[in-house]
Each structure stands twice: as C-alpha cells, then as structure tokens.
Amino acid sequence: MNNTRREFLKLGSSAAIGALIPSGLLASAQSPVTLTALPANVQLAPTGYPKTEIWGFDGTTPGTLIRVKQGETVRRRFVNNLPEASSVHWHGLRLENAMDGVAGLTQEAVPPGESFDYAFNAKDAGTFWYHAHTNSVEQVARGLYGPLIVDEPEAPDVDSDEVLILDDWAMNPETAQLDPDFTSRHDRSHAGRRGNYVTTNGEPYAERRAARNQRIRLRLINAANARIFQLGLDGLEGWIMALDGMPLAQPEPVAKVFLLAPGQRMDLFVDVTAQSGKTAHLFRVDDDEALSQVAFAVGDEAGSRRVPPPPLPENPDMDVPGYEQAPLFDLHMEGGAMGGLQSALFNGKRMSFRQLVDVNQFWSFNGTVGLTDAPLAAVVSGRTARVKIRNDTAFPHAMHLHGMHMREVLKDGGLGPLRDTVLLFGDDTREFAFVAGKPGKWIFHCHMLGHTASGMATWIDVT
Numbered sequence: 160m161n162n163t164r165r166e167f168l169k170l171g172s173s174a175a176i177g178a179l180i181p182s183g184l185l186a187s188a189q190s191p192v193t194l195t196a197l198p199a200n201v202q203l204a205p206t207g208y209p210k211t212e213i214w215g216f217d218g219t220t221p222g223t224l225i226r227v228k229q230g231e232t233v234r235r236r237f238v239n240n241l242p243e244a245s246s247v248h249w250h251g252l253r254l255e256n257a258m259d260g261v262a263g264l265t266q267e268a269v270p271p272g273e274s275f276d277y278a279f280n281a282k283d284a285g286t287f288w289y290h291a292h293t294n295s296v297e298q299v300a301r302g303l304y305g306p307l308i309v310d311e312p313e314a315p316d317v318d319s320d321e322v323l324i325l326d327d328w329a330m331n332p333e334t335a336q337l338d339p340d341f342t343s344r345h346d347r348s349h350a351g352r353r354g355n356y357v358t359t360n361g362e363p364y365a366e367r368r369a370a371r372n373q374r375i376r377l378r379l380i381n382a383a384n385a386r387i388f389q390l391g392l393d394g395l396e397g398w399i400m401a402l403d404g405m406p407l408a409q410p411e412p413v414a415k416v417f418l419l420a421p422g423q424r425m426d427l428f429v430d431v432t433a434q435s436g437k438t439a440h441l442f443r444v445d446d447d448e449a450l451s452q453v454a455f456a457v458g459d460e461a462g463s464r465r466v467p468p469p470p471l472p473e474n475p476d477m478d479v480p481g482y483e484q485a486p487l488f489d490l491h492m493e494g495g496a497m498g499g500l501q502s503a504l505f506n507g508k509r510m511s512f513r514q515l516v517d518v519n520q521f522w523s524f525n526g527t528v529g530l531t532d533a534p535l536a537a538v539v540s541g542r543t544a545r546v547k548i549r550n551d552t553a554f555p556h557a558m559h560l561h562g563m564h565m566r567e568v569l570k571d572g573g574l575g576p577l578r579d580t581v582l583l584f585g586d587d588t589r590e591f592a593f594v595a596g597k598p599g600k601w602i603f604h605c606h607m608l609g610h611t612a613s614g615m616a617t618w619i620d621v622t
C-alpha cells in the first residue's frame with residue numbers, strides 16, 4: 160500500500176504558498192494573526208477509514224505553515240481552544256527566553272479560552288518547526304505541531320521546495336482513533352510512544368511529481384514522539400545542506416541510510432536521477448524493509464544534471480570561540496528498563512527505582528528526576544561552555560537544547576556541525592560545546608517525549 164500512486168499532484172506547493180503571501184503583509188496587518196489550538200476531526204487514515212480526532216493548530220495536522228524571510232519578525236496570537244492548558248515552543252529558534260513557550264519555566268501555560276502573544280525575530284534562515292510544550296507527550300502525539308520555514312534572503316538554486324513532516328501515530332486500525340494511553344508505563348520506561356501508522360504532512364501516501372534531473376530541496380522534520388526515522392533515497396541523489404536549520408560549511412553527500420531523530424531536521428538538495436516514467440522515493444527502513452515515505456513520479460527530462468550545490472549562506476554567530484578551555488559540565492543519564500538505576504532524587508526526596516516506577520518516573524540526570532530549582536549549569540550570555548553527556552541507559556535519547564545550538568567536540572579536537580537536537584545511543588559518551596544564548600532559563604531535555612515526562616529534563620541558566 161505504500162507504493163500506491165495518484166496522478167496530478169501539486170508540485171512544490173509550499174514554495175508557491177510562500178511566494179503568494181508576502182509575510183510582511185501579515186506582520187503589518189491591524190489585527191494580530193492567530194494560531195489556534197483546537198480539537199478537530201481529520202482524514203488522517205487512508206480514504207475509507209473514519210476520520211481521526213486530533214488536536215491541531217488551526218484545526219489541521221501539521222498546523223499552518225509559517226514562512227518568513229530571514230530577519231523578519233514572527234508574530235502570532237496563540238489562542239487556546241483545547242480542553243486543557245497549552246503553550247507553543249518555536250523549535251530551533253534563537254529567540255528571547257520569554258518567547259520559548261516552555262510551560263512552568265518560561266511562561267505560565269495558557270488556560271483554555273485564553274491567549275498569549277508570541278513575537279520574535281527570525282534571525283536564522285532554515286527549517287524549523289513549532290509544537291506544543293505543555294504536556295507535550297500527549298499534545299504533540301495528538302498532532303499539535305507545524306512547520307516554520309525561514310527563507311534565505313536570496314532563494315537558492317532549486318526547482319522546487321518540499322516541506323516534509325514525518326510522524327507516526329499510535330492508532331487503532333479499525334476505529335482510526337489515537338491510542339488514548341499517553342502515560343503508558345511501558346512506553347515511558349522503554350523507547351517511548353511508537354506509532355503503528357506513519358504519515359508525511361498528515362498524508363498516508365505522499366506523492367509528488369518531478370522531472371528527471373530536477374533539483375528538489377527536501378526539508379525533513381521529525382515530529383514523532385519517539386521514532387528515529389531511518390531514511391534513504393532511491394532514484395534521487397543529493398547532498399545534506401543543513402542540519403537543524405544550520406547550514407553545513409560544505410554540503411555532504413547523502414549516505415545510503417541516514418537517521419533523523421525526534422525533533423531533528425535535515426535540508427537536502429536532491430537531483431532526480433530516476434528515468435522518466437519511473438518512480439523515485441524517499442524511503443524509510445522499517446523492520447529491515449524499505450517502505451516509500453514520499454514517492455516522486457518522474458516525468459520528462461528537465462535539462463542536464465548540474466554540479467554539486469554551493470553551501471547555503473552561513474547564519475550569524477555560528478562560531479563557538481575558545482571551546483577547548485570552556486568550562487565543562489557533566490550530564491549523566493541513568494534509568495529506564497534494564498538501566499540498573501538504584502535510586503534518585505525526585506521532588507527533593509530520595510526514592511528507590513521501585514518507588515519511582517510507582518509514580519511513573521524512570522529516568523535521571525545526575526541522580527535527579529525531572530526539572531528542579533537548580534540548573535545543570537549557569538553560564539554568562541555570550542560565553543562558551545561544554546557539556547559531556549554520558550548515556551548510561553539501554554536506550555537512545557535525542558537531547559534538545561532550547562535557544563541555542565551545539566557543536567560536538569570530536570575525538571580529534573575539531574568541531575562537528577551545529578545542532579539543536581543530538582542523538583546518543585546507549586553507552587554513548589560525547590561532548591558538545593555551545594555559546595550561551597540570551598539570558599533566561601533554557602530547558603535541555605530528551606525529545607523522546609515520554610522520557611521528558613518521566614524524568615529527562617534539566618535546564619541551563621543563562622545570566
């Protein structure tokens with residue numbers, strides 16, 4: 160069913176929409192542009208199945224595309240029409256702390272029926288996304304997320320631009336309703352809530368048309384609660400241009416299979432190499448099987464193949480000066496099933512692992528479960544710091560730092576690419592350097608959202 164093909168699908172729709180609505184017009188409008196979270200019934204399952212009740216921004220999942228030019232201000236009045244409190248996090252943006260959307264840390268959660276005005280400058284060009292950051296383990300799994308694209312001042316040389324949000328849903332195969340157990344003890348203590356039904360932009364069969372030799376920008380966003388997508392290209396050949404919105408100094412050829420962890424993004428420029436009349440694919444590997452994630456029906460030839468693309472223009476302040484001598488903080492991850500955690504502090508009280516299990520908590524950072532009054536580290540804004548993360552658990556974790564991006568300090572002493580979300584497998588120990596962003600309380604948590612909800616969160620105090 161993954162290779163079903165429909166004809167006459169729109170090409171480069173997101174780029175076209177971006178071009179039709181100049182964001183400056185939206186920003187200067189009299190009444191604020193709203194972004195409303197509400198329950199809705201949508202055709203998430205294939206045609207013929209019942210509609211699924213989701214929670215979505217503006218009643219869809221993914222929510223409304225927000226697209227601006229680099230340097231512009233994004234303003235949205237968030238209106239909460241959900242049955243519970245919520246807030247919006249702008250994932251990957253280097254913004255003011257008060258706009259970061261983390262309920263309980265940077266703002267109060269917005270109660271049902273009320274609103275909150277967000278405004279921030281889109282300093283960096285790239286592929287970002289927004290999502291709920293209150294009870295995220297449930298709210299994101301219900302569909303509360305959307306794409307946020309910041310365009311470079313000059314459009315790069317591509318023929319089309321596709322925003323592709325990948326997600327999986329834990330769905331009842333008959334009723335097509337979402338599994339309502341968002342606090343599952345098993346999911347929290349193991350790899351997180353994994354879905355049995357995978358979508359791209361909320362569509363079961365994502366199909367596009369393309370021409371042979373066309374160059375397409377693919378903006379991949381992993382919105383899943385816990386799934387690490389293993390992806391590959393077939394009939395497409397290309398380069399990684401940016402990771403988590405930040406351009407690579409040199410584009411890198413796309414590997415045969417590559418990983419995209421929850422919260423991460425990847426910008427690829429791919430050339431269509433499949434013959435006319437064939438179908439090219441972005442595929443995912445699932446239980447050793449390659450399944451089509453997005454299919455491209457290849458039409459006639461569009462010119463000849465071109466040379467490798469030049470790098471995307473750098474975003475401002477991408478350096479991490481003096482990282483070799485910067486203060487080093489340890490982050491020791493423990494817990495989970497098969498983790499061997501004996502005890503940890505929770506709400507200031509020492510609890511045995513068994514007692515933690517009783518309150519549905521499973522993971523600790525430096526011997527502490529969940530957010531506390533004490534930060535992991537205090538760093539002066541603009542200064543460089545390092546964090547050594549030791550994953551002493553049996554599971555992978557995707558650590559997301561808000562408001563800043565990190566570069567891995569490699570074994571040879573060099574630096575890896577900038578990332579806001581880094582994936583560490585079990586028994587992995589790696590070091591990252593970052594420049595402290597704007598003053599405030601920045602959460603640093605696992606983006607496997609069931610893990611965040613059961614212990615894996617700390618924060619960095621930028622003073």
Ligand SMILES: [Cu+2]
Pocket residue numbers: 555556557605606607610611615
């Ligand atoms: Cu985790």
